Amino acid sequence: MKYVVGCTEDKRGREAISLALALSKSLADPAQAELELVHIIRGSAPEDAGSHSERVYQEFLAQTAQTWMERALALVPSGMNARTHIRFAGSMAEGLLEAVSAFKADLVVVGAASAGPFRRFTVGSVANALLHSSPVPVALAPSGYLPPREITRITAALGTRAGADSVLEVAVDSAAARHVPLRLISLVALDKDSHHGDSGQWARAHANSTLERAIEGVHSRTVVTADVAQGRSIEAAIETLEWDDSEIVVIGSSRLAERSRIFLGSTANKMLRALPVPMVVVPRFHVPATASQGPGRF
Structure with a gap:
């Protein structure tokens, strides 16, 4: 597994590293994980600068970033595979997507906007751009995130629309x-599906059928349970569920997304504001970057 981690010289960058470490250390074989710590400097590389003053300034930014990246690398425990990179691009999101392509990454990890409330998400411009264009899953660390000793559960929010099977x-x-x-x-009760008068009962039936399919896919590799979130709003429904600090939530992309691309839909956007734990958003009809992964994972 190869993770591109968006590193910035603030708590958002540290939270992204924390989430990448949590995801890596929780793998059955953590040695399989590779962390590409990437810092993006806006503008042209020094050798491509249009003037002497621009070249000097970009070199200064690169030298300053190198000091920060050395500190970022020090956050990674010894024995884990991690490398630092300083890249130049028109924007941080553009640079991270270029890094995903260059490194053939399986996942890109970023932190929430620095102004977000504790343990909640406020999506900044970088995350927002990734959540509407990334070809690989995007992992978001909520504000104030600290890596747990281990990830104890993965929760998948599923609906009935096309693409839900790939999320599963x-x-x-x-x-x-x-x-x-x-x-x-099961988020079916929140979809306001006009074809089902008793959406709550139908949601439970959907959860049961999804559970049966998931159990078949697990092949006794882990325990699977199902629940139905209901409430006056998506935020209220999310708050009725119990959440572990050490779990990860997986959601899919909107039906508006292009194949193998992320587009954060309205339901997921509302979930994002209510969730107190990290979220991984999966592209529509996701295909893993490396075929050896099997169906796909992060």
Whole structure:
């Protein structure tokens, strides 16, 4: 597994590293994880600068960033595979996506906006751009995130629209790779599906059917449970569920997303504001970067 981690010289960068470490250490074989710590400097590389003053300034930024990146690398425990990179691009999001392509990464990890409330998400411009264009899953660390000793559960929020099966596959494979329980949440009751008068009852039936399919996919590799979140709003429904500080939530992309691209839908956006734990957003009809992964995982 290869993770591109967006590093900035603030707590948002440290939280992204914390989440990348949590995801890496929780793998059955942490040695399989490779962390590409990437810092993006806006503008041209010094050798491509249009003037002497611009070249000097970009070199200064690169030297300053190198000091920060050495500190960032020091946050990674010895024995883990990690490298630092300083890249130049028109924006941080553009630079991270270029790094994902260059390194053939499986996941990109970023922190929430620095102004976000504690243990909640406020999506900044970088995360927002990634959540509407990334070809690989995007992992978001909430404000104030500290890495747990281990990830204890993966929760997958599933609906009935096209693309839900790929989210289930990613969640099942990721939970099995970490030997942790998988919890499925049915959001059907929140979809306001006009074809079902009793949406709550139908949501439970959907959860049960999803549970059966998930159990078949796990092949006894982990424990699977299912729950239904209901409430007056998505935020209220999310708050009715119990959350562990050490769990990860997996959600899919909107039906508006292009194939193998992320586009954060309205339901996921509302979930994002209510969740107190990290979230991984999966591209629509996700195909893993490396075929050896199987169905796909993070």
